[in-house]
Amino acid sequence: MNVPLKIVLFTLAVTGFYTYVGAIVPQMEAHPPKSTEIGADMGPVExxxxxxEIFFGKGTCALCHTIGGKGERCPDLEGIGRRAASRIEGVSAQEYLAQSMYQPNEYVVDGYQPTMPNISRAPIGLTDGEIIAVVAFLQNEGGEITVTPATRFEAAGEAGSQPVARTEGEGPLDALAIIKKYNCEACHDLAGAERRLGPPLHDIGARQTRAQILHSIVEPDAEIAAGEPPYTPGLMSATLMSTGFYDTLTLPELTALVEHLASLEGGE
Ligand code: HEC
Ligand code: HEC
Structure with missing residues (x-):
């Protein structure tokens, strides 16, 4: 009768966590990231x-989005193929979906933070062809597939995507090794509350969702961490650029890094 609220909340949190991990991790592991060639003769079904495959693999979409879930962290994408046509007046469904990937902050879904990364750039770096395929997949969720391998999106701009050369291969899967390799601790205290050139991250998991953490890492200039002292904009991105982070980090490494940071909650 009188189940203490704390236990109920704890149970809910644990269930939620395992549902999340259970739903995402096997899917991601089942489809190791690799660049996919989009053949000129591919039909809509293909x-x-x-x-x-890209949605659940290289695109990292399933790290944040569900299809037929609760959509707590990021919008649930069930029925997105239908919804996409009416999101922005005068913008077609296929163009809206492309824009959500090339220019994710142009339109921010009500009730959510602008934490979706530009997935056409490193380190995720989907190619223009891969984005066509993902748009076809999303259109198929309640809408009609209108894209073909020859589609060119306005949202891609002149240059189109800037894919990364390396999306698979050997690399440390241990988050601590990744942190060491890219010298994150030169700027961030991971064990305590010390302020270095960047904010302490010992409690980042308590302050931010996985989506926000991933966003901070892949788009470090988009949102500057709050607090004193004021941090230098661009410092982290410049450093990560110069260490080759964006060219060499693989998707499994990125996932491991985000999982590790999300587990840091400040306490013992
Ligand atoms: C780090 C988390 C994250 C990742 C990774 C991510 N998204 Fe998002 N996405 C969001 C958030 C948060 C929003 C809502 C805010 C906004 O509209 O920008 C969003 C919005 C969207 C929307 C608009 C939904 C609507 O109802 O209008 C689409 C479509 C979308 N994402 C597709 C994708 C696809 C496809 C991928 C993978 C290629 C992807 N996202 C990867 C976080 C993410
Ligand atoms: C040269 C210094 C430097 C290095 C190296 C560096 N960062 Fe940062 N980082 C910063 C600064 C400065 C900020 C705050 C400004 C901002 O938000 O862009 C920041 C912000 C962050 C944030 C958001 C923190 C918050 O409280 O919102 C995360 C997460 C993060 N860094 C993770 C990392 C990871 C992971 C690495 C290693 C792969 C790394 N950083 C390497 C300087 C650095």
């Missing part, structure tokens, strides 16, 4: 199937 495009959508390829897009699905």
């Amino acid at each position: 495009l959508a199937a390829t897009g699905k």
Whole structure:
């Protein structure tokens, strides 16, 4: 009768966590990231199937989004193929979906933070072709597939995507080794509350969602951490650029890094 609220909340949190991990991790592992060639003769069904693989793999989409879930951290994408046509007046469904990937902050879904990274750039770096396939997959969620391998999106701009050369291969899967390799601790205290050139991260998991942490790492200039002393904009991105972070980090490494940071909650 009188179950203490704390226990109920704890149970809910644990269940939620395992549901999340259970839903995402096997899917991500089942589809190791690799660049996918989009053949000129691919039909809509094949495009959508390829897009699905990318959604659950290299695109890292399933790290944040569900399809037919609760959409707590990021919008649930069930029925997005239908919804996409009416999001922005005068913008077609296919163009809206492309924009959500090339220019994620142009339109921010009500009730959510602008933490979706530009996935056409490193370190995720989907190619223009891969983005066509993902759009086909999303259109297939309640809408009609209108893209073909020849589609060129306005949202891509002149240059199109800037994919990374390396999306698979050997690399440390241990988060601590990744942190050491890129010298994160030169600027961040991971064990305590010391302020270095960047904010302490010992409690980052208590302050931010996985989506926000991932965003801070892949788009370090987009949102400057709050607090004193004021941190230098661009410092982290300049450093990560110069260490080759964006060219060499693989998706499994990125996932391991985010998981590790999300587990740091400040306490013992
Ligand atoms: C780090 C978390 C994160 C990742 C990774 C991510 N997204 Fe998002 N996405 C968000 C958030 C947060 C929003 C809502 C805010 C906004 O609209 O920008 C969003 C919005 C969207 C929307 C608009 C939804 C609507 O209802 O209009 C689409 C479509 C979308 N994402 C597709 C994708 C696809 C496809 C991928 C992978 C290629 C992806 N996202 C990767 C966080 C993420
Ligand atoms: C040269 C210094 C430097 C290095 C190296 C560095 N960062 Fe940062 N980082 C910063 C600064 C400065 C900020 C605050 C400004 C901002 O938010 O962009 C920051 C912000 C962050 C944030 C957001 C923190 C918050 O409280 O919002 C995260 C997460 C983060 N860094 C993770 C990392 C990881 C992981 C690495 C290693 C792969 C790393 N950083 C390497 C300087 C650095």
